[in-house]
Structure formats: C-alpha cells, structure tokens
Amino acid sequence: MNQRAGQVVTVTGGSGYIGSCLVQLLLRRGYNVHATVKNLQDERETKHLQALEGAESRLRLFQIDLIDYDSIVNAVNGAAGVFHLASPCIVDRVENPQRDLLDPAVKGTINVLTAAKKLGVRRVVVTSSVSAVIPSPNWPADKVKNEDCWTDEEYCKQKEVWYPLSKTLAEKAAWKFAEENGLDIVVINPGTVMGPMIPPALNASMQMLLLLLKGCSEHYADVFMGSVHVKDVALAHILVYENTSATGRHLCVEAISHYGDFAAKVAELYPEYNIPKLPRDTQPGLLRSKDGAKKLMDLGLEFITMEQIIKDGVESLRSKGYIS
Numbered sequence: 001m002n003q004r005a006g007q008v009v010t011v012t013g014g015s016g017y018i019g020s021c022l023v024q025l026l027l028r029r030g031y032n033v034h035a036t037v038k039n040l041q042d043e044r045e046t047k048h049l050q051a052l053e054g055a056e057s058r059l060r061l062f063q064i065d066l067i068d069y070d071s072i073v074n075a076v077n078g079a080a081g082v083f084h085l086a087s088p089c090i091v092d093r094v095e096n097p098q099r100d101l102l103d104p105a106v107k108g109t110i111n112v113l114t115a116a117k118k119l120g121v122r123r124v125v126v127t128s129s130v131s132a133v134i135p136s137p138n139w140p141a142d143k144v145k146n147e148d149c150w151t152d153e154e155y156c157k158q159k160e161v162w163y164p165l166s167k168t169l170a171e172k173a174a175w176k177f178a179e180e181n182g183l184d185i186v187v188i189n190p191g192t193v194m195g196p197m198i199p200p201a202l203n204a205s206m207q208m209l210l211l212l213l214k215g216c217s218e219h220y221a222d223v224f225m226g227s228v229h230v231k232d233v234a235l236a237h238i239l240v241y242e243n244t245s246a247t248g249r250h251l252c253v254e255a256i257s258h259y260g261d262f263a264a265k266v267a268e269l270y271p272e273y274n275i276p277k278l279p280r281d282t283q284p285g286l287l288r289s290k291d292g293a294k295k296l297m298d299l300g301l302e303f304i305t306m307e308q309i310i311k312d313g314v315e316s317l318r319s320k321g322y323i324s
C-alpha cells in the first residue's frame with residue numbers, strides 16, 4: 001500500500017492528455033485528487049475523468065483559468081502536493097503569442113506557485129518540456145544535451161517560435177519564485193509525448209503522429225528531441241514527487257533522437273501508411289543518446305521503447321476513429 005494513500009494532491013490541466021493519465025495513476029495509487037479543467041460544463045473535459053476507477057469517491061474537479069488567481073486557490077486548498085501541468089500546448093502559429101501562449105504559461109505558473117506557497121503545499125512538480133532545453137544552437141556541438149542546457153530565448157524571438165519561449169520563460173519564472181520564496185519545486189522536461197489517449201480530443205503531440213500517418217513531412221526542427229510514452233511521463237511526475245531526494249530538472253525521453261528516426265520506425269512498423277522518407281538528421285547538431293533521461297532512470301524508471309510508444313499511439317488513434 002502506498003504510504004501516501006489518502007493524501008490530497010492537485011493536478012492542474014487534469015483534463016489534458018498527460019493530465020488525465022497522471023490523474024488515473026494517482027487514483028490507482030490511492031491519492032485523493034483535485035483535478036482542474038477549463039470549463040466544468042464541457043463534458044469533453046470532465047466525462048473521461050469521472051469515468052476513471054476511484055473517481056467517484058476520490059476525485060474532485062475544479063474550474064480554473066490560469067490567469068485568474070482566485071480560481072486556482074480553490075483547487076489547491078487542502079493539497080499536500082501540486083502537479084502543475086496546465087499550459088497552452090500549441091506548436092502551430094498563434095494569433096497573439098503574448099495572450100495565447102506567454103501569459104497563461106508564465107502568469108499561470110506564478111499564480112499556481114503563489115497559491116501553493118500561501119496554502120502550505122509541501123512540494124510542487126512543474127511540467128516543463130524539452131522545449132525549455134531546445135532550440136539551443138550555441139550548446140557545444142560535441143556534447144550531449146542535458147539538464148544544464150536551456151533554450152535560447154533570442155533565437156525563439158527571431159524565428160518566432162513561441163511555444164518553446166513560453167515553456168522556457170515559465171520554467172525560469174518557476175525556479176526564480178521557488179528560490180525567492182523557499183518553495184520546494186522539482187521539474188519534469190518531457191519530450192514528445194505519445195501513446196494511449198484518455199481524453200476525447202486530440203492534443204498537439206498526438207496530432208503530430210496523426211499528421212505523419214497522413215503523409216506530412218514536417219521536421220519539427222525546433223521542438224523535437226525524442227519521444228516518450230505518456231504512462232512514463234505520468235510515472236516520472238509521481239517518482240519525483242514521492243522521492244524528496246529528487247531535485248532540479250529531469251529530462252524525460254525514451255532516448256534523445258531525431259524526428260527522422262521516429263518517422264523511419266513508424267514507416268517500418270506500418271508500411272500500409274504513406275510515411276514520408278525524411279533525412280537522417282532532422283534536428284541538425286542534436287547528438288543522439290540512449291540515456292538522456294539518466295536522472296529518471298536512476299530513480300528506477302525503465303522507459304517504454306519507441307516501438308511500443310508508436311504501437312500504442314497508432315492503436316489509440318485507430319480505436320478513436322482518427323485513422324482506419
């Protein structure tokens with residue numbers, strides 16, 4: 001029996017792709033979960049959570065808006081721990097980057113951490129991304145990228161890649177807040193997350209897989225650094241929450257790899273789809289590594305293989321009718 005069974009934890013973005021999987025795992029481990037959604041009246045955000053095992057007695061849903069501090073207080077009140085996942089996850093062009101990406105990511109993070117500090121939360125797990133690690137064109141060419149590597153903010157502004165900028169600014173704001181206010185935080189930096197889907201809607205990373213299966217030849221040069229199974233991402237959050245010795249950032253990828261490696265594997269496994277042949281190096285300068293997520297491996301995480309990530313992702317897209 002998990003020693004923390006019965007403990008209350010909050011998951012912001014609980015309705016989302018990773019959030020739903022994390023809520024499911026937390027319920028299985030005996031936690032009481034406060035999960036946030038953007039709109040309690042929208043069944044597409046709530047029904048899949050209410051259907052989870054244990055939800056009836058141990059899940060409470062809260063409506064929040066990341067830029068409304070008061071809405072967040074209700075969801076965090078009474079929690080010993082917070083998992084902060086809510087953030088707009090949009091890699092396509094947005095109309096207004098400040099309003100649509102940067103403000104909810106950065107102000108939202110500060111609002112959640114402020115509430116956590118005021119309400120006596122013991123530990124906050126912040127979901128950052130490899131997008132706070134790459135694009136980082138000035139990192140030494142002969143050195144594998146690791147948790148010391150940060151996204152180049154100026155490069156993002158010049159190339160107008162706003163999602164990596166939003167994740168980088170949000171993570172930096174989190175570390176600054178934690179240091180200035182003495183709050184215990186720990187960070188997960190997942191790669192491109194795929195596998196089975198619990199919510200009815202398609203998120204950005206599963207959309208990438210769907211587009212590839214439909215023949216799209218986009219390279220994702222500024223956002224891809226490796227794939228990771230959604231169940232491993234959920235487990236990584238819990239491992240760093242429960243192991244208080246876990247500190248700092250944690251790269252969370254099955255391996256550091258290029259998008260071309262991923263596309264080639266999809267083509268090998270599913271020759272019936274029209275998968276484009278991409279160049280070997282779709283992420284110029286990115287050194288491949290099997291143990292990019294060494295910190296999480298040392299905590300006992302055995303990463304699900306790329307092959308299984310693809311199989312579970314494709315199976316889920318088929319079962320939900322996105323592809324035949």
Ligand SMILES: NC(=O)c1ccc[n+]([C@@H]2O[C@H](COP(=O)([O-])OP(=O)(O)OC[C@H]3O[C@@H](n4cnc5c(N)ncnc54)[C@H](OP(=O)(O)O)[C@@H]3O)[C@@H](O)[C@H]2O)c1
Nearest residue numbers: 013016017018038065066085086087089129192193203205
């Ligand atoms: N998917 C990946 O490959 C990947 C990789 C690395 C990091 N991440 C990070 O992981 C987290 C979750 O991503 P995901 O893939 O699960 O995305 P998702 O399915 O789009 O989930 C995002 C969640 O954030 C909530 N949210 C967005 N804007 C909000 C706002 N203004 N107020 C309140 N809630 C808001 C969404 O609520 P609604 O459902 O109500 O819209 C949803 O629950 C994000 O922080 C993302 O940056 C994702």
